Amino acid sequence: MSYADNAIRITRYINPHYFYYKPLTAYLPGHEETQFAVALSQHCEAAYGELYRTVRKPQAWEIQKPGTLVALRSIQLERWIRCLVEETVQDMDENTWYQLWAIDEGIAIKSDPKYVRSLPEAFAKEPPHAKRGAIINVLPSDTRFDYIQNELIQEPSTRWCPGIVATMEGCLEEAASVTMVEKAKFAFKGETIHFGELYVTSQCNTSGSMADLLRTACPKQIITAPEAGFIKAFVKLQTHAMKRFLNNEGLSDKHTLNNFVQKFSRNNLPHAHHHAERALDMDTELSQKVQEWLKRNQEACLAMLQEQKMKEEQLKVPEITSFTAEGIMRFPEKSGLHGPRSVASKKPNEVNCTSSGVVNPAAETCDDTVSHAASLSSSKPSSVLLNVQRHKARLLLKSSTVAQE
Numbered sequence: 529m530s531y532a533d534n535a536i537r538i539t540r541y542i543n544p545h546y547f548y549y550k551p552l553t554a555y556l557p558g559h560e561e562t563q564f565a566v567a568l569s570q571h572c573e574a575a576y577g578e579l580y581r582t583v584r585k586p587q588a589w590e591i592q593k594p595g596t597l598v599a600l601r602s603i604q605l606e607r608w609i610r611c612l613v614e615e616t617v618q619d620m621d622e623n624t625w626y627q628l629w630a631i632d633e634g635i636a637i638k639s640d641p642k643y644v645r646s647l648p649e650a651f652a653k654e655p656p657h658a659k660r661g662a663i664i665n666v667l668p669s670d671t672r673f674d675y676i677q678n679e680l681i682q683e684p685s686t687r688w689c690p691g692i693v694a695t696m697e698g699c700l701e702e703a704a705s706v707t708m709v710e711k712a713k714f715a716f717k718g719e720t721i722h723f724g725e726l727y728v729t730s731q732c733n734t735s736g737s738m739a740d741l742l743r744t745a746c747p748k749q750i751i752t753a754p755e756a757g758f759i760k761a762f763v764k765l766q767t768h769a770m771k772r773f774l775n776n777e778g779l780s781d782k783h784t785l786n787n788f789v790q791k792f793s794r795n796n797l798p799h800a801h802h803h804a805e806r807a808l809d810m811d812t813e814l815s816q817k818v819q820e821w822l823k824r825n826q827e828a829c830l831a832m833l834q835e836q837k838m839k840e841e842q843l844k845v846p847e848i849t850s851f852t853a854e855g856i857m858r859f860p861e862k863s864g865l866h867g868p869r870s871v872a873s874k875k876p877n878e879v880n881c882t883s884s885g886v887v888n889p890a891a892e893t894c895d896d897t898v899s900h901a902a903s904l905s906s907s908k909p910s911s912v913l914l915n916v917q918r919h920k921a922r923l924l925l926k927s928s929t930v931a932q933e
Contacts, residue, residue, distance in 0.1 A: 534707045538661075539634030543688040543776045544696055544742070544750075545662040546767055548634035549708065554657060561657045565607070565632060568651050572599050572608035576645050591616060591624060591641060599647045600628060600639060603786055609633060610647060610654075614773060627773050628786075634658030636773035639786035664711050664723040666739050667761050668692070669751040682748060686766045692746040693776045699741055703728040714759065717768065 537555075540548040554561045576599075592598050592613045600611045611628040614636075618624055626644060628637040634657075670685040700706065710724040726738035742750050753761055767776070775781040 534709055536661075536706055536708050538700055538706060539658060540636065540772065541697055541700060542770065542772070542774075543693050543767060544666065544668075544738075545688070545762065545765065546770065546776075547661050548658045548772075549661050549706075550634060550658055561632070564651075564654060564657075565609070568599070568610065569607035571648060571651070572601075572645065575648065576601075592626070592644065592646075597631075597647045597652055598628070599645045599651075600630070600637065600786065601643045601645075602630075602637070603643070604784060605633075610651065611637065611639075611644075614771060627771075629772050630658070631656035632658060636781070636783040637786050638773070638783050643786055659722050660719055661708060661722050661724065661726075662762075663726055663739055665753055665755060665758050666742070667751055667753045667758070668765070669749055671748050682751060684751060684753075684761060686764060688767065688776055689746070689749045690777065692742055692749040695745045696738065696742060699728055699738065702730065704731050704733070705729045714762075716763070 535552045536549040537552055538547055538549045553559055556562060594613050594615050596613045598611050598613060599608050601607075602609050609630050610632050611626075611630050614627040614629050616624055616626060624641055626637075626639045626641055628639055628644075629635075630637055668685040668688040669682050670689070671680045671682050673679070674681045705728070707727040707729070708722075708724045709727070710722050712723045714721045714723065727735055728738055728741070729735045739750075739752075743752075770776075770778065773781065773783055
């Protein structure tokens with residue numbers, strides 16, 4: 529194979545024995561894997577409709593079980609891809625989420641179930657395009673102090689130390705290119721593991737073996753294993769049961785979050801210009817109707833408040849602040865200015881005559897409160913006030929009649 533065939537792109541890295549990669553040639557437009565991805569996306573787009581129609585919350589019976597192959601509408605890639613359901617989780621708001629593994633892209637995705645659909649059977653038999661890789665003939669190691677020999681002894685370990693894991697990750701991130709020469713394959717737990725020698729080219733155009741770089745950087749955390757016993761020691765490692773969306777320490781690692789509703793422009797959808805103009809007209813008409821309704825409602829409220837204010841002003845009775853001189857002269861008994869005066873001492877013609885301008889005794893005995901209220905009759909007092917005035921007038925008339933007898 530040439531160098532171009534061996535060049536790879538590592539899509540997911542966990543530790544030196546657990547990473548996923550794809551050949552760089554798989555990203556070329558004419559490659560069979562690229563053609564498969566295009567055919568899958570076109571088929572799912574035709575079967576499930578456009579994105580804005582498929583984005584909906586699924587029912588409870590539509591939630592896929594772990595281990596099921598599904599089709600996912602990827603927001604980041606803007607196409608449909610094949611994914612394996614790793615597990616389903618619920619957040620604190622009781623919303624269901626999928627932990628997915630993109631078998632063709634080699635990435636972990638956390639997605640909302642509304643973007644997930646059943647995978648068509650015609651695309652389920654294709655093997656995964658992302659391969660799992662591992663560096664051959666190297667094993668993790670650890671050191672312990674031997675009190676008998678009084679020295680540090682290096683021995684194989686079952687887990688990779690965080691130091692060597694971070695060292696390899698830094699080398700891969702700073703490398704200009706990565707090449708893998710495959711040496712062997714091993715089927716383990718339903719997955720094919722590709723063992724090989726990994727080479728990196730730095731930005732200074734210097735190449736080197738990844739195994740040699742790790743031995744130089746972390747000599748106490750890696751050992752070389754013979755080819756005969758490498759597979760037996762590899763099977764005993766505890767990192768095989770690790771989930772792909774977790775890191776080497778078993779913690780939640782960075783992953784792609786597929787939960788964003790993309791906003792399309794007018795040119796991306798068929799007949800979008802017509803629909804956009806129609807929606808704009810509907811929005812303008814609706815806004816005008818709302819503004820008119822608010823204006824009418826405000827005017828009605830102001831009219832009701834004005835009417836209520838006028839009624840309250842009509843119910844108010846003005847207070848009596850002064851007495852007229854005429855009222856004082858008409859009530860000598862109450863004023864005390866001219867001494868007591870008996871009604872019987874008046875002449876009969878003064879008492880009974882009403883046409884000669886003599887005041888009626890009933891009117892003479894009215895107190896100044898009633899006379900003042902009578903002078904305000906033009907202001908239309910309330911019915912309660914009129915009843916009170918009539919009652920007082922009857923009492924005064926009755927008292928004057930009794931005094932005449």
